[in-house]
Amino acid sequence: MSSTIQKRAARKTPSERAAEITEAAKEIALEQGLSAITLRNVAGRVGVASGLVAHYQPNVDALVAGIFATIVAAETEEVSGLLDRLPTPLEQLGMLLETLMDGSRLDVTAVWVEAWTLGRRNEALAACVREQMDAWQAVVQRVVETGIAAGEFETFDAPSVAWQILGMVDGLNAQALVRWDGVSDRGTHLARAVEGMVGAARGSLLPGGAQHFGPI
Amino acid sequence: MSSTIQKRAARKTPSERAAEITEAAKEIALEQGLSAITLRNVAGRVGVASGLVAHYQPNVDALVAGIFATIVAAETEEVSGLLDRLPTPLEQLGMLLETLMDGSRLDVTAVWVEAWTLGRRNEALAACVREQMDAWQAVVQRVVETGIAAGEFETFDAPSVAWQILGMVDGLNAQALVRWDGVSDRGTHLARAVEGMVGAARGSLLPGGAQHFGPI
DNA sequence: CTTCCTATTGATCATGCGATCAACAAGCAA
DNA sequence: TTGCTTGTTGATCGCATGATCAATAGGAAG
Numbered sequence: 001m002s003s004t005i006q007k008r009a010a011r012k013t014p015s016e017r018a019a020e021i022t023e024a025a026k027e028i029a030l031e032q033g034l035s036a037i038t039l040r041n042v043a044g045r046v047g048v049a050s051g052l053v054a055h056y057q058p059n060v061d062a063l064v065a066g067i068f069a070t071i072v073a074a075e076t077e078e079v080s081g082l083l084d085r086l087p088t089p090l091e092q093l094g095m096l097l098e099t100l101m102d103g104s105r106l107d108v109t110a111v112w113v114e115a116w117t118l119g120r121r122n123e124a125l126a127a128c129v130r131e132q133m134d135a136w137q138a139v140v141q142r143v144v145e146t147g148i149a150a151g152e153f154e155t156f157d158a159p160s161v162a163w164q165i166l167g168m169v170d171g172l173n174a175q176a177l178v179r180w181d182g183v184s185d186r187g188t189h190l191a192r193a194v195e196g197m198v199g200a201a202r203g204s205l206l207p208g209g210a211q212h213f214g215p216i
Numbered sequence: 217m218s219s220t221i222q223k224r225a226a227r228k229t230p231s232e233r234a235a236e237i238t239e240a241a242k243e244i245a246l247e248q249g250l251s252a253i254t255l256r257n258v259a260g261r262v263g264v265a266s267g268l269v270a271h272y273q274p275n276v277d278a279l280v281a282g283i284f285a286t287i288v289a290a291e292t293e294e295v296s297g298l299l300d301r302l303p304t305p306l307e308q309l310g311m312l313l314e315t316l317m318d319g320s321r322l323d324v325t326a327v328w329v330e331a332w333t334l335g336r337r338n339e340a341l342a343a344c345v346r347e348q349m350d351a352w353q354a355v356v357q358r359v360v361e362t363g364i365a366a367g368e369f370e371t372f373d374a375p376s377v378a379w380q381i382l383g384m385v386d387g388l389n390a391q392a393l394v395r396w397d398g399v400s401d402r403g404t405h406l407a408r409a410v411e412g413m414v415g416a417a418r419g420s421l422l423p424g425g426a427q428h429f430g431p432i
Numbered sequence: 433c434t435t436c437c438t439a440t441t442g443a444t445c446a447t448g449c450g451a452t453c454a455a456c457a458a459g460c461a462a
Numbered sequence: 463t464t465g466c467t468t469g470t471t472g473a474t475c476g477c478a479t480g481a482t483c484a485a486t487a488g489g490a491a492g
Binding site: 033035110113114116117119120126129130133157159160161163164166167168169170171172173174175177178179183184185186189190192193194195196197199202 | 249251326329330332333335336342345346349373375376377379380382383384385386387388389390391393394395399400401402405406408409410411412413415418
Binding site for chain 1: 468469470471472473
């Protein structure tokens with residue numbers, strides 16, 4: 001009835017179309033998960049034939065791996081950028097925990113968790129997962145090392161502590177994916193834990209006892 | 217050529233056959249993941265037609281959910297049983313961390329991680345996941361509460377701390393699924409973290425500085 | 433030995449996936 | 463206007479999944 005019925009998609013520049021496809025796949029991954037990235041699914045969202053999506057990618061595995069890297073790298077860079085604005089490592093680490101635990105990135109967490117499983121059968125994805133984990137670890141390690149140098153932290157093994165912090169954050173966020181209720185003061189408890197690990201004084205990472213967390 | 221070729225599977229008691237199917241599905245889940253639980257895959261391992269597997273289960277989603285529950289509940293009970301042999305909450309918590317982090321249960325960890333994702337599209341599985349998480353949390357919470365009562369721990373919120381410990385363990389194990397190397401003394405660092413969270417003295421949970429972890 | 437219950441088969445259907453490619457047509461260049 | 467490059471289509475193949483069910487045959491009961 002309406003005139004919005006398009007028989008054929010408008011012809012576009014390869015780079016334009018590639019960007020559209022990437023964007024659509026990214027949205028699908030965040031909304032429905034990485035495994036929902038399908039030739040037909042992506043094509044449908046772009047408004048294009050499935051063959052075209054295949055035309056722009058070597059194969060679906062590579063597309064999934066690329067989308068994962070895009071989503072996660074953006075998060076890493078964003079948080080890393082926030083760190084640079086803070087003067088002391090104590091504040092940086094506190095903000096890091098607060099930001100990662102505020103529940104505003106659960107969609108990204110879901111992507112992480114699914115990638116851990118999918119990486120078992122998608123070698124390209126597995127490589128991306130390792131790479132992005134390393135990138136994250138480097139960011140955290142830098143904060144810890146700066147803190148040691150500044151005398152704010154006291155621990156013998158910055159790299160391992162960085163891995164540990166990441167693992168804890170990921171696990172708690174994955175948990176939140178399934179269960180929100182029952183856990184109060186996630187941030188506060190984690191802060192106590194990290195203080196113990198990093199050798200900082202109790203209460204030095206997050207000041208208040210009952211902090212307010214959660215989006216808005 | 218050999219006489220081992222069987223045209224038709226031997227006729228068995230429904231309960232016997234059901235047990236075989238359950239066992240086969242369990243093995244598949246631990247070896248190849250929950251998503252490898254397939255009518256044909258399970259049937260092939262049992263040596264039976266695919267229709268028979270379907271005959272013994274309402275649908276595959278239910279089978280997957282049931283197998284998840286079986287695997288995870290067994291782990292919970294096993295660890296819970298180990299706890300009862302130890303006298304003090306401090307020792308119990310230490311053993312808990314040590315056991316869960318020794319890398320001998322990575323196959324179960326993989327099942328957990330996959331269940332978190334699959335639960336998104338399998339409601340029966342999602343319910344099982346929540347149920348089993350609650351069971352685990354109850355075990356840990358009991359240890360923490362006993363510790364508080366005994367004056368060994370000092371924290372204001374045992375339920376949340378229990379959730380937190382579980383989340384940390386899960387996250388670190390999930391990490392180990394992808395990356396073993398680069399992280400030394402996982403158990404020691406986690407012990408420090410939990411000490412901080414639980415309000416125990418530094419070094420009270422795990423004595424040595426460099427503990428030996430890992431399967432044999 | 434015969435009967436009969438039922439465990440078991442295996443073909444079948446509908447669905448969805450990735451991949452492939454000859455054919456088509458949009459739009460720029462001449 | 464004409465011609466040609468190339469972005470785009472959509473049908474098609476092979477494969478895998480879950481589910482269903484009439485037909486078969488094992489084996490205990492009579």
